[in-house]
Amino acid sequence: MELDLYDETAKVTDEQQKLVESLLEFAGSHLNLPEDTEMSVTFTDNEGIQVINRDYRGKDQPTDVISFALEDEVEGEEAINFDLLDEKMPRNIGDIIISIDKTAEQAADYGHSFDRELGFLALHGFLHLNGYDHMELADEKEMFDLQKVILDAYGLGR
Numbered sequence: 001m002e003l004d005l006y007d008e009t010a011k012v013t014d015e016q017q018k019l020v021e022s023l024l025e026f027a028g029s030h031l032n033l034p035e036d037t038e039m040s041v042t043f044t045d046n047e048g049i050q051v052i053n054r055d056y057r058g059k060d061q062p063t064d065v066i067s068f069a070l071e072d073e074v075e076g077e078e079a080i081n082f083d084l085l086d087e088k089m090p091r092n093i094g095d096i097i098i099s100i101d102k103t104a105e106q107a108a109d110y111g112h113s114f115d116r117e118l119g120f121l122a123l124h125g126f127l128h129l130n131g132y133d134h135m136e137l138a139d140e141k142e143m144f145d146l147q148k149v150i151l152d153a154y155g156l157g158r
Contacts, residue, residue: 005021005041009100011100012043016118019119023154037093044099052097123147132146
């Protein structure tokens with residue numbers, strides 16, 4: 001998987017970036033994603049994610065993680081069937097934005113490490129990019145069970 005990481009805060013250590021990268025690669029293998037899958041993760045602060053949350057979700061407050069799945073269908077737009085293209089193209093699944101401020105706050109609130117919360121948020125966003133959501137109770141159970149399985153198998157369990 002090709003994963004681009006951007007740290008707008010200059011607070012995320014190399015080890016934390018490697019953790020996110022290896023966890024998402026592990027999760028990609030767990031989901032059997034093609035090796036040429038592409039995505040990005042941006043680390044920002046509460047102020048930065050609040051702007052994104054306001055502009056794209058209509059919620060003028062900071063949040064912990066936002067995912068922009070490129071393969072989500074939007075009303076009025078034609079879906080692209082990549083299987084019909086003559087030339088094999090990498091699959092770009094989208095972008096994840098994580099608030100480092102919220103990561104620290106929630107780690108303290110839940111009584112676990114910053115790294116565990118960072119991994120949880122990265123994986124949560126990653127699953128959204130791959131079509132999982134938690135709008136309905138059955139979907140929530142499926143997504144949260146999968147998060148737990150992957151985090152435990154990777155070694156970031158609670």
